[in-house]
Amino acid sequence: MRFPALAILLALCCGLVNGCSKGISRATAATVLSVKGTVVFGNAEQNNFQPVTLKSRIHDGSTVRTSDGASIDLALVPAALAQVSGNSEIKIEELRITKDGNQTDGGMRDRSARIRLSHGKITVLFSRSDKRASQFSINSRQVTISGDSDCLFRVQTDDTTTRVTCVRGKIYATAGAQPPVTIGAGYFRQWPSARPEPVAAADDETAQIDIMDSLNIENRWRELRAGWQNRRPF
DSSP states (O other): OHHHHHHHHHHHHHHHHHHHHSEEEEEOOEEEEEEESOEEEEETTTTEEEEOOTTOEEOTTOEEEEOTTOEEEEEEETTEEEEEOSSEEEEEEEEEEEEESOTTTOOEEEEEEEEEEEEEEEEEEEOOTTOOEEEEEEEOSSOEEEESSSEEEEEEEOSSOEEEEEEESEEEEEOTTSOOEEEETTEEEEESOSOOSOEEGGGOHHHHHHHHHHHHHHHHHHHHHHHHHTTOOO
């Protein structure tokens, strides 16, 4: 009887070790930090929308729409904050985190967020200061924008053009089969454009406004962060 009992004990221990060593990946929801004006979210395919409140949890597959003059601040994942400006629409394609299997530890290994900007304007702060593996990307009609380091940037798009302004850090933009373009702090790029390289924001009034607005939004996020820490679902 000792041998079967010993075998069961060993199998149990191995299961516990494996469970503790493997990360557990799961979908999560965006937290609403603030909302101004009329903002709705829901299933665009079914045209099923409801007003956004501070208690709303916005999951994968949800579309968020802002009316004229409205805005919403979202904590997409712990590594990414975003403000969606008025007359804009985004679709959350993926929000996912991976945590250590040891539930008593609760360490976070990986965070990823992927959204689609159908039209309008979005400002994003992506942070990897804790050096965890994190991914963030925005898809528009013309280009895909991603970051793998601390960065603050703005994307604006409509049916014909996409404009990307980098305020801090650096971001990468890929259009079709073309090689990625690196956009550093203080530069912007527009698609389509006859200029293949990023342009200094100092040479463009709109880009300068984008930078100042993004910095002001970042300052607001600092004020909102304390309250968000108490409400986040991650």
